[in-house]
Amino acid sequence: MKAASHPVLKDVVLVGAGHSHVTVLRMFGMKPIPGVRLTLVTREVHTPYSGMLPGLIAGHYGFDDAHIDTGPLARFAGARLYQDEAVELDLAGRRVICRSRPPVSYDLLSLNIGSTPNTAGVPGASEHAIPVKPIDGFLRRFEALQARVLARKGRSAVALVGAGAGGVELLLAVEHRLRQAVRLAGFDGGGLSFVLVSGDANILPSFPAAFRARFHATLAARGIAVVTGAAVTAVEPGRLMLAGYGPLAADEILWTTEAAPARWLAKAGLPLDARGFLRVDQTLRVTGHDCVFAAGDTIAFSGRELPKSGVYAVRAGPVLADNIRRTLTGRSLRRFRPQREALYLVSTGERYAVGTRNGLVVEGAWVWRWKDWIDRRFMRKFNELPEMRAAPPALPPLADREALKEISAIAMRCGGCGAKVGASVLSRALAGVEPAARADVVVGLDAPDDAALVDVGGEQLSLQTVDYFRAIVDDPYTLGKIAANHALGDVYAMGGEPQTALAIATVPFGIESKIEADLTAMMAGANEVLREAGCALVGGHTSEGAELALGFAVNGLVPAAAALRKGGLKPGDGLILTKPLGTGTLLAADMRGKAKARWVMAAIAHMVQSNRKAAEILRRHGVHAATDVTGFGLLGHLIEMVRASEVDVTLAIERVPLLEGARETAALGIFSSLQPQNVRLRRAIRELAAATRHPLYPLLFDPQTSGGLLAAVPLAQAEGCVAAL
Template identity: 40%
Template sequence: MQNSTSSDIPLTRDLVLIGGGHTHALVLRMMGMRPLPGLRITVINPGPTAPYTGMLPGHIAGDYTQDELEIDLIQLARFAGARVILGAADHIDPVAKTVHVTGHGVIAYDVASVDIGITSDLPKLPGFTDHAVPAKPLARYAAVWRDYLAAAQDAGHAGPVAVIGGGVAGVELALTMAHGLRQATGQADVTVLEAQDHLTGTSEATRKALSAKLDQAGVKVWSGAEIAEMTPEGPRLTNGAIVPAKLTIGAAGATPHPWLTKTALPLQDGFIKVGATLQVEGHEDLFASGDCAHLMHAPRPKAGVFAVRAAPVLRDNLEARLIGTALRRFEPQKNYLKLIALGGKSALAERWGRPISGPLLWRWKDRIDRTFMAQFKDLPVMEAPPAPKTAALGVADELSGGRPVCAGCGSKVGPGTLSAALQSLPRQAHKDVVQGAGDDAAVLQMGEVTQVISTDHLRAFSHDPALMARIAAVHALGDIWSMGARPQSALAQIILPRMSPTLQERTLKEVMAHAGAIFADAGAEVVGGHTTQGAEMTIGFTVTGTLAKGRQPIALSGARAGDALILTRPIGSGTLLAAEMQGRANGRHVAAMLRQMAEPQMVAAPLLAEAHAMTDVTGFGLAGHLKEICEASGTGAELWVKALPLYEGAEELAASGVTSTLFEANLTYAPVQNATGPRGMLLHDPQTAGGMLAAVAAEQADDILHRMAEAGVPARQIGTIVPGDQISCR
């Protein structure tokens, strides 16, 4: 299935989904199955994945892995043709129709929806922020628990655990944590603290059944427990007693996110008021669903079942506002089944106030949860468009790979083709041009000023123009930094896909704001540029830099036998991006890679100022760019394959046969002796905003690497320059 918007249909409306909750995840899947032409979708979420509430207790007990628990929003967004902004929304202006995202800025919308869930944070309880972990948001709690359990397993024992709240969530987590600890260490010390004189959130009959399960599991229940403060030793009660705890989890009820109170949104006890159509009261173009919403026409408890049932209605009503048709009502059911995990692959259910138990109940719950998650794990495969029945000779050969052309540096012309074209350029003697095509940047001499100039652009591999702008800016600056120059100025070249004037303005504001921030931090100024419309987004920059008086540019030709080869950034981005386009990459791996790619290298560049030769590793891959250094310097090189820094997930994908469309051309251009296996393949992987590859004096290498580490740069020595003309691996 191909879910990209056809290039001949202009983008005219922005839909922004704030939060990656269950309702929004289902809406994204439905929109991927039935795209709306002309629509641009944005998803805002703090992380690349969203944990599924129903499987969290099983994950805590050790029954489900992290991957089984999480909805991969990166994969889901790719399927839906949406962009993902990784950050937390902290303000919504329903009048201006904008959302502010921490660390990103303002996002405008035509229609938006909020599904940010709730929190179990207790900021008014002294010491809670420093000495406790809220059960919601789920992602942070799950990560803290994994670390705690791993440490307990390594040590062979665990400290006591306290759970604040004796409702269904608190009991469920207490039981599953006790089970997980017993599995890991053979013992568990868990206490539930409840302010009332009994467990809450269920009928009396269910409460008795849960109390019996807690007794059987050895979980202590401290009822009537009023907590005065949190301390490093555990919760201190109002009577002065301290409940010992190395880990305290807050699960005392549903609390709305505090930042909502600072908006102009209509709220009920902090939750967003919505009507029967899920529209926010007084704002026709803003919707809300899930636990963060309060259904004014049919109030219901905070339960995931309502979020799931609301998804088809929300999807239809979002589309109705976008195309101008009538909306439909959401009528939640009055009764629903509560399924409570007990640990040890056992469960208890409540229906109409009656507890239900039995050996098959866990299997039933497990089947429900796995069926829900299968919707996001088994997305339809994106297929390449069929080849034409009749075409010119050679078309079938070019299309035989059956893969879409990679973006970023993976879409470049092959290095052999480019080299042949450059050799055909006429050579003219010009007093200002010291060095023309052939190095990372041209060198110009104007009086006493030595200037370098280069240009680069990227075909978008992300639907996020802000992210693309940052990465394109870092990518273009790589040529300046690798020549040892100080960035000076930048001219933008931007191709936008067809879109309405309003979306053009929004997009260009994001592009220039985020690119401008990168250039400003690097000490350069954006001085202008050129824009046009085309089939797809492309962002590029022509950049200049200057060299300090008396300094020569760092060229490709200065490497010497015995030099250490230092690489400042991992490789594997081309493989990860190719897999992401195919829906095969892990979203956490992709997000971590993109975060690294968008980081400038102005910290690393000065530390390599004394390099004998240097280049940035981009489209030709590590082997191709190393070949250029070796050929220009008259040397060979030996690479230490095991020392290569790799982006997480790249080696596994390469082992499974995933490659960028530029891989074969790179392999032909720069063969490497003894390069085998997935790591050998990744030597030819095209990189975007890749690291700097420097040949430095061997005696300086350790000091440079030490200073790199202190500065937070993940640099490594990956080999040495050797006599001869071969590049080999060991």
């Protein structure tokens, strides 16, 4: 991670990646405040744009068209991105309590968390209906619904409860998509039926009569039944119970009635209105709380009630960003003045839409194109960000051409194992080092193995290893988990069990409270991993420095006869890699704002995964040589095994597992800063010309952080081992 040029003085925490907060991030990216650190806490790292959700469901847009990628956006804003969910607030301690990580401290807090389905008042609705909100999870729920419809060969009755603009538009999109899916699957579309259910006397009750009439006609033309004036009294498996109407059969029930606030707000100690929404004043500040702001569906706005519509959240974004800035700089706040009449453009499932404002109603394919242009223009603000270019380093006048070439690569150095010294440089530097001779050192500096082996008497040998690197993620808690898993990997690669660990931590200069918060979170993450491994944290050392960094000196135990060495490869063995490659290229792309957030989060999920279970499975399948794949890449570590074993290896590049997105970032030519040094090892490849023509060839040199185990097992055991893994 890039070192901060100023110590952190204030922490602004944004909870939720709603339409207002993405604007806050973009505006702070365009004009940051030195000493202010932003942190985004969000359940989903790809936030859906509500205006394009019906088009996504209908099949007119792809996933990335309709979602804002908070990864590059957070990087552009210089914000930390935490994928988690707020479940409580500690107002006295100024902390956000999260579901799966330590609390996040704030000096200023903003909430843009949307709303939840209002199913509590209808028996059975929570169990048997599919809520549309929160919309960040609706796509998965809809895909599961579509799979069930196809499993029934298209014979399904679909009901949608709630006949506001969102409900009508969504049902038309669902009808369009499901009829198309059923037809493409070769089933009879006549088995599909749709019904719109409303407790109000009419659909679209807050819209002009002409607007309603157009949608009545559209629904009728598409064969969608409409039931109005019939409130849902209960939801049972396979049917809706309606007041004054009786039971209505429905295999799938979508729920879009009036939204409810997040349930945890009720116990947060913040002022709420009668329905549980956050009371905010006309500056979007929570009433009575100078350091808490809110926007979007979760608020009860002072002065007048606002519709729970993304239109108002989008309009609130610039005011919210400005008032956060004004609060931090001690200036008076500005008022949010929402428009009285918003423009509504509602699609019909096809590339056709109806629009209204101030009583005027228009419709046609051109209205859909107009809506599409507005929506895409909005999305471009967040998904097509200005290029992030590192400032070139100041070049000393004495630098020659070769020195200039090396200096030019320094501007954006990678962290993690991408920050290692290259294998060639390391070998030359250590060539003249002659350690003290000791009879109890079984494996030492002269061997290529992952850890030292020391005979301390008894049946087991002592394993000793150390790892340390600069932060590769902005979250100190996650860094702690990655660093601990990375350090333990050497022990597992040697066939041992970890025993004790000493920590080596560097924290950036800053005020005490910020240093304490980061160090606490980092060590909490590390200790979780160490405790799970049965490894006792027994001490360590801390220091201040330019960047957050963490490492561990780990001791382990291994029976002398069970120790795994790199030199144990045998002719006819099968090679198994227990984790996919790609962390180097993905994290390098993330630094440049070129990696999708879902790719980075998937890579992090692999990095925080322990190698312990993989090592156990490998032992059960006769492993007799292993290493962990880290900074020197797959090829670099494999070369160490080949040379130590005095064998050759055939590597099928297309069978090497890769992380999602690694192909794409490699195709862009984005690699770790350690990659060029790793590529020097290419001379070990026998058929180099053929290998270099393969598009995945560069990934053989990709440095891994907390990578998997590369192990040799008897070929007869290989398939069973992979299946067990």
